[in-house]
Amino acid sequence: MLALAPDASSRKAGSKLGAAGPWSEAGSCDEGTVWGLCKGSGSKPYQTVVDIADAAGPAYKCSCPSRKFPCKHALGLLLLWAGGDGVVTSAQPPDWAGEWIEGRRKRATEKRAAGAAGSSSGSGDPEAARRRAERRAERVTAGATELEQRLTDLVRGGLAGAEQAGYGLWEETAARMVDAQASGLAARVRELGAVPASGPGWPVRLLEECALLHLLDQGWLRREQLPEGLAATVRSRIGLSASPDGPPVRDRWLVLAQYDTADARLTTRRIWLYGAESTRTVLLLSYGAAGRAPELALPVGLALDAEVAAYPGAGQLRAALGEQFAPPVPATSRPPGVTPAQAADRYGTALRDDPWLDSVPVTLDRVVPTPDGDSWQLADADGDQALPLTPAARSRPGLWRLVALSGGAPVKVFGECGHRGFTPLTAWPEGPGEAVRLC
Amino acid sequence: MNSTSAPAGSPVANVWEELVTAALLGTERRTPPGSAPGREAPVALLDAAAVETVRRRAGLRPGRAARRPEPAARDPRPPLPAAAARRLSMLLADRPGAGGGGRRGAAPDLMELLPQWLAAANTRGFAAPPEMLPALLDAARGRTDLRPAALAFAGQRAVWLARLNPEWRFALRATPGGGTALPAPEDTDSVQQLWQEGLFAERVALLAAIRAREPAAARDLLATTWATERAEDRLMFLDSLRTGLAAEDEPFLEQALSDRSRNVRATAAELLSALPGSALAARMAVRAGACVAVDHTGDAPALTVEAPHECDASMERDGVVPKAPAGRGERSWWFGQLVESTPLTTWSGRLGGRTPEEIVALPVADDWQSELHAAWCRAAVRQRDADWARALLGAPEAPEAGGPGAVSLAERAKLLGTLGSGERAEWVAGFISAHGLSEAFQLLGVCAVPWAAPLGRAVVDALNIARDAGSYPWSFSGVMGLAERCLDPSEVSRLDGLLAVPDETEDASPGAGGYWAEAFQRLVTTLRLRAAMTEELGAPLGRG
DSSP states (O other), rough: GGOOOOSHHHHHHHHHSSTTTTEEEEEEEEEEEEEEEOOOOOOOOOOOOEEEEOOTOOEEEEESSSEEEEEOOHHEEEHHHTTTTSSSSSSSOOHHHHHHHHHHHHHHHHHHHHHHHHHHSSSSSSHHHHHHHHHHHHHHHHHHHHHHHHHHOOOOTTHHHHHHHHHHHHHHHHHHHHHOOHHHHHHHHHHHHHHHSOOOOOOHHHHHHHHHHHHHEEEEHTTGGOHHHHHHHHHHHHHHOOOOOOOEEEEEEEEEEEEEOOSSSSSEEEEEEEEEEOOOOEEEEEEEEESSSSSOOOTTTTTEEEEEESSSSSSSEEEEEEEEEOOOOEEOOOOOOOOHHHHHHHHHHHHHOOOHHHHHHHHEEEEEEEETTTTTEEEEEEEEEEBBBOHHHHOOOOOOOHHHHTEEEEEEEEEEEEEEEEEEEEESSSSEEEEEOOO | OOOOSOOOEEEEEEHHHHHHHHHOTTTSSSTTTTTTTSSTTTHHHHHHHHHHHHHHHOOBBBBOOOOOOOOOOOSHHHHHHHHHHHHHHHHHHTTTTTTSSSSSSSOOGGGGGGHHHHHHHHHTOOOOGGGHHHHHHHHHOOOOHHHHHHHHHHHHHHHHHTTTGGGGTHHHHHHHGGOOOOOTTTOHHHHHHHHHSHHHHHHHHHHHHHHHHHHHHHHHHHHGGGGOOOHHHHHHHHHHTTTTTTGGHHHHHHHHTTTTHHHHHHHHHHHHHTTTTTTTHHHHHHHTTTTTEEEOOSOOOOOEEEOOOOOOHHHHHOOOOOOOOTSSHHHHHHHHHHHHOOOEEEEEEEHOOOOOHHHHHHHTTOOOHHHHHHHHHHHHHHHHHHHHHHHHHOOTHHHHHHTSSSSSSSHHHHHHHHHHHHHHHHHHHHHHHOOOOOOTTTHHTTTTOOOOOOHHHHHHHHHHHHTTOOOGGHHHHHHHHHHHHSSGGGGGGGGGSSSOOOOOOOTSSSTHHHHHHHHHHHHHHHHHHHHHHHHHHSSSSOOO
């Protein structure tokens, strides 16, 4: 439940409100709504409602002035309800809660109807849309050409110069890519700026990244000659938006991991799902403005009976969550795992479809977290091979949860395996036990 | 990943190295492999580098496994109930520095409940969930008072973890022998070997462990090497005899009175004086007895004190420190040391068969009362003499109990420690009913948790009175905090009437009523939480 919190302080505040003390008139109904009055610092108690029936994740409303979302009152209410100690009683919602829920349900139905209509008729004038897309492609082409020029200039003058040029030069180029509406290029360029300060071996990393950027530019400039799947991959890497066009796949999806990354503008949430029957692993992405948690929240360890639809592009794992057929339930199974050698193979094979791929999602079976100098690795319990952890994963608190969970014994670990190493995200003990979040 | 499929030095690896060199220097200066110099060279280099990069990444293979850590011992304790495990993770999430800060409002202070939760989990003998050990160790790292309970709960796996993370080194220090198992006391060969060859910390741990089970065996072990130990080590080892101190230790201690080191001598004397039957205690009794007498010449009998005129060699041998601290007279300094080392049981015979109460009630001539009573207090604490402690504490309602009497609050708190928990709670309840809460904090700190019913009632009543008096609740935040942690959760219904915001009276501080309601709300919420915590852990299990 606390995984829903937008940040640590809300988590803390919410967990405190998860006790009967400040609550009154708390209730819930079978349709998946919880409400209650929370005594705050003012004279009028806050009215808090949470709707957990929606397939897209819980929705919250609270009369408190907090701009955090969900606020601590909503979190506390959910905790109180989950605690099940009889404070939240089954009842009909009071008027102030009922109105909001009804309004929400109505809007959701309308939206669904509108969505169905929209996809059949297409949006607006197809001719105008085609012209818009053409204009955009022209701008991206201009951006890619300019970037090619920057890269060849850099290589002609020598990467050694990049160390002196510093961050500012790359920031400027990134801004030009934003103007060219190529957000994928912009993000890659911004990362280039940080490479020269990233410690020993930076020329190798800088050349690698420059070469892949060059490859992406060339892919865009010659996209007509590429097979359709690869062309779609290039479009998505460049940063052109697409909509999911794969057939909906209904499965029992296990939530393997959920984690957020944030920059100054945007919070990005990644949720990895594994389909128990389809054996597919898919990625759900959702976004929130800076400081707000993205709306979609699927705590690790749950399983949902739902449909997902894939986004276009060869080797792309991104999918969109479609209809959910039942509320999520605790998962009873774990994803099957592979050995470290097979995991490395998987990454190598995946590069065939998408050479820009930094990592692939993999579950490792029977590995032992093992110290290796100042670093750590996940060692095959039944062999002599091991995957090193990425430098970033080494400094996260999740590493120690993983080490503690293992205690020197084999564990099952889900994570991302790539050229920088392995990033553990979730682990299961060898014996019975729930999934443990590491991120 | 560590290695590519192409070993260094092979032609393929060379191609990549040449590409990197050319890129680093610039194609103007260095022609990349497999291309002609000129305008197209940078593009050719980037093309080749792209191919190489993808090829290198696709060829990555796992590295060789390092030596795997020795597996941690299995924890035989049963796992926590699910609800209790969730509660623990919430308590641990409330760490200071994890955001927030500032005024607490009506929300309970979860971190303060952690000690109780740990104690309850430990009495029930549950195992800690392994994945929560890092948070638990981090919490214990920040708060030394949490460490014993946290480490007991964390078990062997925490010690295993602490060996891998230097931030948790304290767990190794706190665990005897740094986690390596100590030999059983019956295994005399191993004991002797560790005692002869072990590191200092291991030897201290070994001695303490044996002392706890077989006091005599520990003393004998110490005696085998006593003469060859260094002075600092002798002091530490001697200190471990404090556990299970008994009359049988006297010969050894008596011998230590002639030790070369003054600190060792002082510790030996202190330990001997805690043995009322010891020869040292008898010698001290004779000395002190000569200083105190009953004077019948006045209207009523009174005590007179004639402090010693010198500190002779035999007194010094018995641990009397001859040099007084700055600002104290030498004679009263010596006198205080004689009285505190004198068995309290000898005073009755020396002072006309009076009971401790009668003796304490006697007036003392010439301003000696505070010196004499303070020394008796120290003696009562050291000898754990409840009769004398009771006499020195006096009636809790007595007016001087609240004021600056002969016996300070700190001394009272120590004296209370010699009484049974029920009597202690009753005395403090009486004190609070008579004198309010302003001086009760230290006394409440020595009472058993949860507070006995009369004590809890006295505290709640006193808080109620304080509220009605119109002051702000933060003047009582110390007591409030204690009440949150120590009141019996079953008392929660008594607090219901205090939750409302009262009407503001004229002489009340502005807004105080609201703050009091908030403080009482927090108290009630915390008590409810504690009740839930205990319930989640289930009934205490019998050990074994």
